[in-house]
Amino acid sequence: MTILDVQNVSKQFGGLKALQDVSFSVDEGTIFGLMGANGAGKTTLFGVIAGQIRPNGGSISFAGKTLAGQRPDQICRLGLGRTFQIVRPFGNLSVLDNVIVSAMYGSARAHRLVDATTAGRQALEDVGLAPLADQLAASLTLSNQKRLEIARALATGARLVLLDEVMAGLTATEVAEMTETLFRLRQERGLTILIIEHVMGALMNLSDRILVLDHGVPIAMGPPEQVVADENVLKVYFG
Amino acid sequence: MTGKPFLIAAFAVVAGLLALVPQLGSEYWLGVAFIVAMWIALIQSWSLLSATTGYISLGHAVFYGIGAYVLVVSLDWMSVPYALALSGAAAGLLALVVGLPVLRVKGPYFVILTFGFAELVKNLVMLLETRLGQFSRMIFDAPSLEALYYAMLALAVIATALAAWTAQSRFGRGLAAIRENEVAAEAIGVPVTRLKLFAFVASAIIPGIVGGLLVLRTSYFAADQAFDPAVSFTIVTTAIVGGLGRVSGPLLGTLFLVILSELLWARFPQAYMMILGALLIVFILFVPQGLAGLVGRGLKR
Amino acid sequence: MFQQLLFAAVVSGALYALVALGLNLVYGSLRLLNIAHGDLVMIGAYTAFWSFTLLGISPVVSLATTTVLCAAFGFLVYVVLLKRQLGSPALAQRLEANSLIIFYGLSVILQNGASLAFSATSRGYQFLDGVHSFAGVSATGSMLLLLGVAAAITLGALAFLRFHVAGWSLLAVIERKDAAAVVGVNVERVQMISICAGFAIAGVAGVLVSMTQQITPFMGFPFTIAAFVVVIMGGLGNIAAGIAAGFVLGFVETFGVALTSATYRSILIYGIFVGVLLLRPQGLFGKAVQAR
Ligand SMILES: Nc1ncnc2c1ncn2[C@@H]1O[C@H](COP(=O)(O)OP(=O)(O)O)[C@@H](O)[C@H]1O
Ligand SMILES: [Mg+2]
Numbered sequence: 001m002t003i004l005d006v007q008n009v010s011k012q013f014g015g016l017k018a019l020q021d022v023s024f025s026v027d028e029g030t031i032f033g034l035m036g037a038n039g040a041g042k043t044t045l046f047g048v049i050a051g052q053i054r055p056n057g058g059s060i061s062f063a064g065k066t067l068a069g070q071r072p073d074q075i076c077r078l079g080l081g082r083t084f085q086i087v088r089p090f091g092n093l094s095v096l097d098n099v100i101v102s103a104m105y106g107s108a109r110a111h112r113l114v115d116a117t118t119a120g121r122q123a124l125e126d127v128g129l130a131p132l133a134d135q136l137a138a139s140l141t142l143s144n145q146k147r148l149e150i151a152r153a154l155a156t157g158a159r160l161v162l163l164d165e166v167m168a169g170l171t172a173t174e175v176a177e178m179t180e181t182l183f184r185l186r187q188e189r190g191l192t193i194l195i196i197e198h199v200m201g202a203l204m205n206l207s208d209r210i211l212v213l214d215h216g217v218p219i220a221m222g223p224p225e226q227v228v229a230d231e232n233v234l235k236v237y238f239g
Numbered sequence: 240m241t242g243k244p245f246l247i248a249a250f251a252v253v254a255g256l257l258a259l260v261p262q263l264g265s266e267y268w269l270g271v272a273f274i275v276a277m278w279i280a281l282i283q284s285w286s287l288l289s290a291t292t293g294y295i296s297l298g299h300a301v302f303y304g305i306g307a308y309v310l311v312v313s314l315d316w317m318s319v320p321y322a323l324a325l326s327g328a329a330a331g332l333l334a335l336v337v338g339l340p341v342l343r344v345k346g347p348y349f350v351i352l353t354f355g356f357a358e359l360v361k362n363l364v365m366l367l368e369t370r371l372g373q374f375s376r377m378i379f380d381a382p383s384l385e386a387l388y389y390a391m392l393a394l395a396v397i398a399t400a401l402a403a404w405t406a407q408s409r410f411g412r413g414l415a416a417i418r419e420n421e422v423a424a425e426a427i428g429v430p431v432t433r434l435k436l437f438a439f440v441a442s443a444i445i446p447g448i449v450g451g452l453l454v455l456r457t458s459y460f461a462a463d464q465a466f467d468p469a470v471s472f473t474i475v476t477t478a479i480v481g482g483l484g485r486v487s488g489p490l491l492g493t494l495f496l497v498i499l500s501e502l503l504w505a506r507f508p509q510a511y512m513m514i515l516g517a518l519l520i521v522f523i524l525f526v527p528q529g530l531a532g533l534v535g536r537g538l539k540r
Numbered sequence: 541m542f543q544q545l546l547f548a549a550v551v552s553g554a555l556y557a558l559v560a561l562g563l564n565l566v567y568g569s570l571r572l573l574n575i576a577h578g579d580l581v582m583i584g585a586y587t588a589f590w591s592f593t594l595l596g597i598s599p600v601v602s603l604a605t606t607t608v609l610c611a612a613f614g615f616l617v618y619v620v621l622l623k624r625q626l627g628s629p630a631l632a633q634r635l636e637a638n639s640l641i642i643f644y645g646l647s648v649i650l651q652n653g654a655s656l657a658f659s660a661t662s663r664g665y666q667f668l669d670g671v672h673s674f675a676g677v678s679a680t681g682s683m684l685l686l687l688g689v690a691a692a693i694t695l696g697a698l699a700f701l702r703f704h705v706a707g708w709s710l711l712a713v714i715e716r717k718d719a720a721a722v723v724g725v726n727v728e729r730v731q732m733i734s735i736c737a738g739f740a741i742a743g744v745a746g747v748l749v750s751m752t753q754q755i756t757p758f759m760g761f762p763f764t765i766a767a768f769v770v771v772i773m774g775g776l777g778n779i780a781a782g783i784a785a786g787f788v789l790g791f792v793e794t795f796g797v798a799l800t801s802a803t804y805r806s807i808l809i810y811g812i813f814v815g816v817l818l819l820r821p822q823g824l825f826g827k828a829v830q831a832r
Binding site for chain 3: 295297340341343345346347348350351352353356357359362363366369472475476479508509510512513515516517518519521523524527
């Protein structure tokens with residue numbers, strides 16, 4: 001069943017066409033990879049889906065509802081969470097408070113502190129941050145702040161999370177762990193994941209399907225094996 | 240011993256002691272206590288917006304001034320309690336009307352915008368008063384100082400309770416998320432615009448009533464005094480000296496301010512203002528946690 | 541009549557452009573909003589006033605002494621309040637966020653200090669007050685001097701930015717501090733010189749103002765507000781556009797007041813101020829974000 005449907009989305013920044021006629025759909029409970037060189041428009045696409053960036057054209061629907069004209073907080077409450085490639089922790093709050101506020105306001109709607117704390121601790125547990133719950137978010141290392149981004153998206157109670165280069169800067173072992181975690185979340189909670197990653201191997205491993213963007217244009221889409229063999233992709237990546 | 244019950248007990252004791260001040264039968268001490276309650280009410284209200292969201296308002300005198308103006312005008316038509324309610328409502332309404340555009344402006348621009356806005360309103364009211372041929376207005380049968388004091392104390396208690404409730408509520412957590420990172424807050428479902436507007440309106444109402452009470456106390460209204468930017472400045476300074484983000488901050492800040500003001504204001508007004516300016520700089524640069532932070536650390540030792 | 545208004549607009553425009561230039565320098569290279577800027581104008585004005593009335597020193601000489609005095613004050617503020625904070629990125633960020641509050645504190649100190657020292661009485665003196673008439677315009681010598689000095693400094697600043705290597709490093713720091721450091725610009729020094737120059741320019745403007753208007757300890761604030769209007773209209777940190785915006789404000793104010801009455805002056809200035817901030821918050825904010 002389709003959970004996210006993106007149709008003919010375009011976005012221009014002044015004269016720069018960051019996204020041109022991008023269409024794809026993601027099935028519930030799958031992991032969908034997004035690939036492309038720096039500046040290809042991947043982060044912009046996340047911004048458009050999550051409501052931070054208004055597209056110039058096209059339509060997006062999530063769980064059957066159109067997202068046109070909705071604010072980011074409304075989209076989040078529909079069950080869509082995202083992380084930021086350039087991390088945005090609530091620096092002066094503790095790690096636990098970061099996820100508590102997520103659980104209180106997101107689609108989890110855990111308005112009471114006890115419920116929000118339970119949901120928040122679970123999210124920290126999921127990404128391996130539980131031992132650091134009482135530290136200030138600002139004091140975390142960058143890779144832990146990336147984990148916190150994921151935990152915060154999870155704690156909202158999202159059914160679909162958009163992960164933007166959350167593995168950048170992790171060691172090989174950590175990448176393997178994180179891959180493990182994402183698989184587990186999909187299995188246990190039926191979570192759907194849309195993921196941008198530069199670590200190509202990891203993306204190949206994780207994704208059921210991959211979309212490749214080049215200068216805002218979709219150049220290939222399909223299962224990983226098919227995408228790596230695609231001649232357009234080979235041209236862009238290996239000249 | 241530093242838990243919540245302890246704090247609540249401490250606040251209750253302070254409020255109880257303040258409630259007993261009229262029994263002293265001293266006009267002087269009653270006047271001082273009135274001023275103490277006034278600054279607590281103003282600063283706790285200001286904190287509701289500025290300490291929580293980090294949107295530092297340097298224009299809260301506008302709400303205080305509007306409250307004063309509305310009171311003095313409406314007394315012709317209604318009794319004091321209704322006029323005071325109208326003062327608060329007018330201040331809240333003003334915040335509601337200007338809130339959406341004003342709260343879109345961020346950081347230092349918000350600070351300076353609030354200041355400029357307060358000055359604009361001051362000049363508009365001054366122009367209006369001149370046009371009406373009024374240079375100042377007098378109030379003749381104001382309530383007793385004792386009655387005004389109890390009203391002011393009630394405002395201080397309400398504002399403090401509101402700040403304490405906000406600090407641990409879902410609302411307060413949403414505001415803290417906005418302060419820390421507005422884009423991320425919105426991405427996790429915090430309705431940023433609505434929450435900011437709500438905090439802005441909430442932080443305006445009590446200052447509006449306070450402005451009304453102060454006019455009743457002085458029995459005199461002149462626009463340039465009612466909208467005096469020194470009020471905004473004192474609010475910000477006292478809040479920062481007391482310490483942002485702690486409910487006890489405004490109390491300690493006010494205590495400090497009133498002592499300083501009693502010692503200096505009447506005889507050396509300029510020196511008093513200079514000291515305030517210096518304190519503002521020193522605390523913001525070197526003691527960001529304020530007096531409350533210092534005391535808190537002292538208690539922990 | 542029209543020529544006279546036009547001339548008045550040019551004079552006040554030149555003054556605003558000058559005051560705003562100093563503010564822009566400080567904001568541009570340090571990203572600090574100096575709300576005490578107008579109070580330096582006041583200090584310059586008092587320096588000229590006392591030099592003239594007590595010592596008989598011509599304001600023309602005071603232009604030089606004020607430059608030194610205010611630059612030294614800028615240096616002091618830089619060393620005592622800012623240097624250490626600007627050194628560490630975390631502190632610098634807090635400093636930027638709080639700069640307005642810090643400078644507001646400084647402004648209160650300066651205003652009340654001046655009022656304590658000189659009393660709140662407004663003062664003035666006569667210098668070059670002979671009237672010259674030409675092309676339908678009557679102007680005092682002091683106004684012409686004001687215009688000449690303001691024009692010389694603003695044009696000089698533009699030429700400096702355009703043609704001098706040091707001007708380029710300043711532009712580099714204004715545009716991208718981090719990148720400027722990478723290509724070998726001594727950012728700290730540029731910032732220090734900017735704050736000295738910014739303060740000095742405000743002081744010079746004060747000397748010019750004292751020749752043509754009454755002065756008080758609280759005269760600075762309207763200049764601060766006007767400078768902010770100008771700088772924000774021109775785009776923060778954009779020196780050339782700021783100078784043009786100074787003239788725009790001079791024209792709007794002069795003709796606006798001529799068409800209504802003097803009681804509307806503050807309302808006009810504050811109205812423009814609030815309007816500009818409200819209408820272009822995204823533009824302003826965009827610039828501020830780029831600072832990081
Ligand atoms: N807010 C913006 N304003 C102007 N240009 C932007 C903005 N955001 C992104 N861009 C540009 O759009 C293009 C795509 O950026 P982005 O989506 O971040 O790429 P990716 O995430 O694939 O590296 C880049 O050329 C970038 O410079
Ligand atoms: Mg990206």
